[in-house]
Amino acid sequence: MSLREIMNTEIEQECNVCGATNVIAQSDLAAGTAMDGQVDARVIRLPPCESCGAAEFLIRSAADEPEHPSPGSFGHLHRLLVDVLYSRPMSSQQFAVGIADKDAAGKEVTAGEIEQWFGNGLRLTRAGDGDVIGPLEDESAEAQEEQQ
C-alpha cells in the first residue's frame, strides 16, 4: 500500500504488489470497512488495482497516536498523507454502515505540518527516485507499530 499523491479530486496510488500506478477518484474511496464481522472505521478501502486486481487498504492514525519516531521518513510522510486523505469530505460521506460519528475522527494533521512536510504539494517522492529516505512500510509493519 502506498499512497503517492493527493490531488484535488483524485489520488495516485502505487500498487504494492505489481508496482502499477493507479489514479483513483476520491469519490470511489470509502472510509471504514467491515472485516471479520467487525467494522473498522480507520480503514480507507481502495478499489482493486487495475493491473493485478490486488485489494489494498490505507489505515489512518488514531486520534491519540504518538508522534512518529522518524520525522521526515517515508513512513512518517505516508502516514500524514493518509490522515489528510481521511479528513477529506469523501470519508465521512461514504462511511460504511454502523460506524458511529465518534469513531470517525482520526488524528488531525495541522496546517503547520502540511506546510512543513508538503510545501510543494501533497505527494511523496519514492525512495529510489533519489535519496533513500526510509524503508517502505507494509501493512503488517504498520499494524505492529500501532499495537505498541
Ligand SMILES: [Zn+2]
Ligand atoms: Zn497491482
